[in-house]
Amino acid sequence: MLNSFRSQLEVYKINKSNDNKNNNGTPQVVPRIRRRSLPRNNFRGVKKEEMQRQTSMYLAYMTIDELYSEILYEILHNVGCDLSCEIGHTALFSYIQDAFHVSNEYHQTQLNAAEDREAPKILLNVEVMEAKDLAPKDSNGLSDPFVTLYLSSNLSRKYNTSVKECTLSPVWEEHFALPLTENVTDDSLCIEVWDFDPAESVKEKFGKIFDVKGVKGVRKLMKEIAVTAAHGQHENELIGKARVPLKTIPAAGMTMWYTLEKKNKDSRQGILKVRLSYSSKKNTLVAEQEHRHLLRILLLHELEKSKVAPHWWCGSFSQQGEAIITQHIIQSGLTPIESAICQWAIFTKVHRNHALSFVLFSNILDKLIKPLQSNNTISPEDTRLFWESTKNLLPYCFSVIRKIKKKQADKVLVKNVNEVLTIISKLLMLDVPNGFDLFPETLYPWISNREERSDFSIKSILIDAIIVSASGWFDYIVENNNKSDSNEIAKLQFVSQIMNLVRCDVQKAVEFFDKIFQQKVGIAYAKELYVCYQQKFSEVAQEIVENMCKSLKKLNFTGNTLNEESHKEPLAEGMKLFELYLGIKRFVLLGKGICPVDCDSFYINNFYKWFHGGVAQWLEIAVYKAQQRIEKAVELDELIPVDASVKYSSSAVDTLSIYYTVKVFWQQLSWPDVEGCYTFIAKMIDDICRCGVFYAQRMSQRVDGMGEIENVYENRFEVTNEWCLAINNIEYVSQALKPFTTELGMTEVIEKMTDLKSPLEAQRCQQTLNNVIDNAIDTVNNEIIELLETVISKMAPAMKRLLIEGAELFNQDSNSVDRLMMYVDTNLSTLNRELNEENFNRVIFMVWEQLTKILIDIIETNLEKRRPPSFYANLHKTLNLMLGSFKTSDETTCDGLSQTEEILRIYGLETNDLIHQVHLDLYDEYKKLNESPYGILTARAKFQGNNLHIEILNAKILIAMDSNGLCDTFVRVHIMPEEKFRNHEQPKTKTHNKNLVPLFDETFELTLTDEQRFMDNGLLLFSVKDKDLLGYNNKHVGEAFIHFKDIPDTEDPLSSLPQVHLELARPTNLDAITIKALEHRQGEKLAKEFLKKFKQRMGTNQPRISM
Template identity: 60%
Template sequence: MGDMESEEIMWKQIYTRLNSQKSVNKSDQTQHDITIQQVDGGFFEKFGSLFREHAEMAKTKEQEEKREVAEKAAEITPKEGDEEDNDETTLPVIAESEAEDSAASASDSDSETEKDKGDLIAAAFNIDELYTEILYIIIHNVGCNVEVSQNALFSYAQDAFRIPNDKHRKLMEEAESKADPELMINVEVIEAKELRSKDSNGLSDPFVTLYLASNSSHRYNTSVKSMTLNPIWEEHFALPITDKSIDDSLCLEVWDFDPAETVKEKLGKIFDVKGVKGMRKLVKEIAVTATTGQHVNELIGRANIPLNTIPASGMTMWYSLDKKNKVTRQGIVKVRVSFSSGKNNQVAQQEHRHMRRIILLHELELSKVAPHWWCGNFTYQGQQLLDQHIAQSGLTQTEVELCAYSVYAGVHQNHPLSFTLFSKSLEKLVKPLQTETICEEEVKLFWEATKKLLPSCFSIIRKIRKKGTTEKAVMKQVIEVLKILNYIGILEPRNIELFPSNLYPWVTFHGDGPNCDILGTLSDAVSQGANDWLNHLIENNRKPDESELARLQNLIQLIQLVRSDLQKAIEFYDKLFIDLVKFQYAKCLYIFYQAKIATLCEPEVREICKSLKKLHYIGYSYTSAPTNSDPEEDPLSEGTSLFEVYLAVQRFVTLGQGLCPADYDTFHIKNFHQWFHGGVAQWLDIAVYKALIRIEKAVELDQLVHVDTNLKYSSSAVDALTIFYQVKTFWQQLNWPDVEGCYTFIAKIIDDICRCCVFYADKMAARVDGMGDSQDVYEKKFEVTNEWCLAINNIDYVRETLEPFTRDLGMEDVLKKLADIKSPVEADRCRNTLNNVISNAIDTVRNKIIELLEIVANKMGPSMKRLLIEGAELGSQGCNTIDRLMMYVDTNLSTLHRELNDENFNRILEIVWDLLSEILNEIIQTNLEKRRPPPFFAKLRETLNLMLGSFKNPDDCSNCDALRRTEQILKINGLETADLIHQAYIEMANIFDKSKETPYGEISFRCRFQGDSLQIEVINARNLFAMDSNGASDSFVRIHLFPEHKFIGVDKPKTKTHNKTLFPLYDETFTIDLNPEQASIEDGLILFSVKDKDMLGYNNQYIGEAFLKFKDIPRTESSLSSLPQVKKWLCRPTTTETNVLKALETRQGDKQAKDFLRKYKQRMGS
């Protein structure tokens, strides 16, 4: 785990360093960087760092745009409680020509052509009759409206109706000759509050009496509301008045009803009495009833309303109730008062509609108000005429609102009015229409008007992006239009053709009946508006240059503009559409755009991806970099733009996942990556060739110096890793969504990077070949150079990045997803495949490193061999040779230790040990053949040990088995023959000690040192090998002391012979006197040789032998019999393949060696 973490840290450090060293800013680049990039025109930078920077810039730009749009939307979105600016004095006024243009624009919004003002009046109503009616209304003015004089109204009406003076006078006479109108005053008694209590229970039973002051005998009463001080009546009354009643007053009296009750019944209320005052009232009532037997209603309070204070449009007011001799208020009462006449309702409505239309057209013509600005504010003259007509015609508020809605919808077709006007009107009409309080004719009128209004509403939705209007104004219009659509949707129109195909050719409705689908048409309008805008963009952004690059740039720009439009839709309008009409505006837009973008982009991208395959590369192998058959032409000049399109579409698709999570899987665009599959595959094919070209150039340009004082690698390693880094960056930016395709590409990238690593290793090895060799008149030698070390480090540095690189590609995540989609078995198979590719590449590169290390060591070999031989030949006389050997080894190993990393230094040490072992074996073998004396080998061993002492850590030498074996061979061959023979006995003793049960039997004995005397008790033998034909042996034991040349003159005791037995009991003790030197020999041995005696005594046969080492013999004063028995298995020599015996065999001219070997082999063959 530690290694993985260290590799991860290393890889991150590489990336950080590359980011700082490989800046795409030309001013920060070194000449080396520029030269390297010129090899392939900055291929990897374009698709790596620059590609990422473009992506980040685009993302940042989108985020900034989103922030700006959100801030702007927050500024212009109306807050709750904001009041509409309906002050007509602030309305913008346009010139006549502008008005005509606006009208033309309005008529463009799918509306019918309206007739001109004069035609409308003449066709709909007799102008003279209507004008006479207007004059009649002015003459019989009702209410308190006194802002405009009667003459001013006559003048206004004459201008509005365009009546000549002579005709005006004639029609005036007709109006004046008409009888006075039959006027009524309509009173609605709504409620009262805070009434004074008149009953003993603290409450009252109030009712209202109303009458005209001029006719007090004609009274009207409301119902009685029992036991309350805050009664609600909501009762209507109509009182006839005359034209002369202008100075009359309406009287309102609130009374407390006193029911006819007996004294007994009144006494029953005693428990309901409230307070002292209540008791006093009850007693008074009982007294009156008992005295007179009558009941009298009690006045609570009264109010007077002068008729000349009531406006023609009526009013709703609270009035104080007063009472004679009472200073305080007795309560308040709320009433609604208005005028009306007995005129036919249908005629009155028809008159009002045409009158309102004429006045509106007149005022629009005079004011020159801009389209969509007029919101219902007439001049004083116009408003007073309308109010008088309403009052004198007896029209209700609903009827007036319906007339106004119908008129405004008609005028709106030619002169667009404010949509606020219609939304407010609909707000008032929805409830009456839902409750069916409007007659069928009026309902029909409403829907006809609505059909005229709707085209302009959907035109606003379609042209929501139209320039020339402030965004705040557009948003206000959209809000009001959505309110209108919401109100119409609430009314649930059925069997009404609201959207005829001739006015709405873009509607996709395919139902059997009439189309009254508000939300469906809204969706079509949104899509059609987006389609119109998109077509406009395509036409206006089309460039005459039809190259692939230009087409890609067009696509990028188009996607950016569409995304901006979506962002604006989200921030500006989506919440409005959802809140007001339960319609997901941004989602509808996205669904339309994704289909359009897919249609536009897919064929272009696929075609361009195919065109990338026009590349034809020739020549490729690990030893020769590929060459482009047409190097003058860069076939991927449009490549960057192609993948910018990919990123743009990718961000667009990501936006769709958030906007349309439920519908996302049905979108064709979600598989957009498939369009680019060929392009990515071809890019990777090209990338590996470009990489090999750049690697070869990087190695060629490498000065083989450290890129940094703290780093042990040179520029080509950084250049190679830059390629890997840029490829990784490109892949991460792609963020390929398809798991199987992702695996395919990752597998290819890994395979290609591994090939590049191997290629780099080969090129780097070739780059340093021949460096370090030198020759003078005396010798030819090799010195380890920094260049060699850097080459090794470079290759190892690149190798180390392979595994972290694959992790950064997201290999494991892809394999986990593959296991979910396919199966864990399939994922494991893929994992093993990739791991094998990586492992093989790592092993290949590691072997290349080892090969280079071996080359370095082998180049050092001849010099070390020559110096070793000279040192062995000259011995102490060749002290200069020894110094030169020490210096040579020390210099080279110091360079290796300083320049190589620890792992590679340890590797080359092992290789040097093995090489040194081979050199020594060769020297040994050669000189053994030459029968060089032991001193030669001893000196050679001494020289070797001096050389090993020059290493930084001599203990490391002991870890090399081959060198240890070679040193042992030198030691053996450096011994004199007597010492070598003793070494053979020591080896035999060691071998015999490890032996288990043998067929030759077992011997028991005791030994001790007493002073310098050696006492030996031979006790017995068991299971001896039968040497005679009778199945027994005639055995005896001979005792020898070794090394033999140090015990010359010492007795070799022998036991008595025990005949015909395999279990002899010797039971003999021998004392051998030694001098102190002999007694203290550390590697001394006792040999117990058991033999079978020949009957003549001339040819004793060898049974077996056992050894006891001096170091295992106790030195004690205790008696020998008190010591434990020592039992040893009897053994025989079995091999001559030991190093000691081989060394003895090489001494053919040495009689002592020849005798020993002869006897040794005899014992083997016994």
């Protein structure tokens, strides 16, 4: 910066020497600056004549020599109290000589010429502003004050202000210019405040009597009346006066409150505010031009000398410089506004080569805004100059705005932006003159849509600048990060990178600049950026993401192989894609924060649609990763409860936390589309179920092989705590499913679905999700059951062995029964202690089921071996023992078990008992018969003491057994169990030939032992037979039972008892267990004969078919 500045000065010097050559005698310097300044005014909207007039005027008046001479002259005639006293003329001369780069000789010549010139006509500008606390002079307690001004050197020339009526604190705000005389140092300004007293008649004065206030007022009025009456004329009364020595007034002027005093009076008469400044009578245009040149020369000089950094100089000249400039302002009669416009023009111009502080411009603007807003304060020339200069400055302002991105957002940048925006905000308060082209295309090539654009306001261009720079920066980062030959992952990385940069930029904008923009110029900076970026980013990203989602590499894994290597690429792709998704999601959130109102319209809000295909992949990855972690968790599980109060181990807790990472993923995803949400939740529940199954399988593999005891005596499986933990772990994980699904936000999704679709459809979705959850829980529970089954099936061999041993060793050694009991007891207690009730109940159920299976197996395999009934009886006993010990009361045993128990009981019976059982079963069976095809037997029986009386009365509707359609019938009574009644002959009736309704009418009496009399389950079997001619081949007509318990014990004669009608029946069922058991005892004579007879009893002929 400084270098260019110097070179410019050199150009200036060269020009000067060139000019010197062209001139003989007096050196005539026409500095380049001025030439350049000519076309500067060549803007549109100025009349040609006016332009020419100005040109000629500048040519006539302006040379650097004249300016130099003028400055020297001004130094000689410095006014004001301050500068000339402090800084000697010498210092100023030397400063100005330096600044103008002139030789001593030249300086002397010019100085002499200046000294020869007449002293300047300097004016003292006085503004009488206001007064306060004036002493009341009129009878009404007020005054009618006015001010009179004059210089003590010239009493003849007095200046009066207007009269302010009836006030003690008048406001005048009137301006006066008093020409100064030669003797400035001794002169002083006199200011007098008077009470105006118009000519009034005595009568008029009396008229005011009612306005009089207080006794003092009455006295004053009386005095006035007296004076008026005496003189017949008015007389103004002095309120007070002040005297201001001119040497106390600083060159730059001042505003002061002066105390008003009055001779003979000590008290204050009031205070008066006055603004004082110097000025001179000069042509304003000339003065301004001079001033601009002076400013420029002095500024360049000072910048060169001080070597101040760019953007640093903010308006402070050296003392000398300041003095000279101030003097020039005064002696040229420039108003503060005019001098400010000069500063604006010059500083903006110098800024092009040496950046000045933006604060400087802002401060100058402060002085100019009001005058520029009011139409008449500033000349059209100055207004034009102001805007021309503004045109120079604005590109630098915009440049700062446009370069925000290229710089680090530090304090300096923020300060710069703040200052620039302050300037712009002030400019925004002004109207650009009609037709003035503030933004020519040469300076602003970047303005968009120039042809169609109607709005060329500063604000609109500023927004344009923001957008153009944002857009440019975006293109730049895209170009810089894009690698043409990149693979899929690199492409994603690229998009992510762009996203991150853009998001950071918007965040930076929010953090550092947005507030400033909003406050200063009312522009939502961050929003403008966001709107621009979201569009451009979408253009870049959408296609890449969509293509990526279409071509995602599949993750091939089955539940059993988790091979990291083969999944590296799809995993990396998926993760990158998800990172990008999250990145954009954050960006969208940011957008909602920045533009809460119109964010819905942003294209990027639908970004999730680009990722549609990706979600499935993420879910797959989530499952894959979950399974990997589960595998690890199971591997690391030491199978000890995580603490004393619980019964599950570390991997269960780990698995839950793995579930929760899936939940976190889901929350991060926060998928906006409701239908998608619903479906993905269904998928996730299903996936979690898959993980649960996977965990269960891994868990069961983990404990497999535990609890196997091998020693010389036996191989045995013992339920261990590890097995129980494994089961509990799966249970724990399964129970977590339901709460997990709630946490996925299912309810919210269904609610949203209700709004979006219809309550009915939402309900269906809800139903589906419930089904999926139930199914998932069932599926995992299925795994628990499988594991329980494994445990029980592992116990089976030991149980079987012990059972067989126990059964073989008969009653004399119950040791193995004890061992079995102990084995089952130990394992069940372990299970009971470690498992929850539900699973323990399942176990018990399974134990019985298993036991049934074992027993059936034992029975089947041992039937061939012709085990004695005691073998089964022992098994039966053992089973009952176990049922007694382990069966919980309220539980329903499986059908198989009670059946098996019955089989064992029957198989365990001795043959006699077995046969009696057959009859007891028949007794039960016959009781249920309603109508007999074989006929009815009438009989009765009674006990009397130990005597059994039986009476057989008759039979009717007998089935015909013989070819003649009749029967040769007799009845035999078997008392059962037969082996217990062997001492008695079986009662038998006579045979009634060829008779279907035989009347037997026979009674029998048997004397029984006590034991026989009170036999449990004693039975009378009435067997009705058809007698064969030879008596060898009697046919069985039918049979009936009377149970001992149904026979009355009475003294009454039989004839008084009711007749019992017995429906005759025949055995039908050869498949009964009892019969089967007997069949397995064919080796026994008893069994064999019984079966033979039993089959005879069943008969062969069809009922009711006569031959």
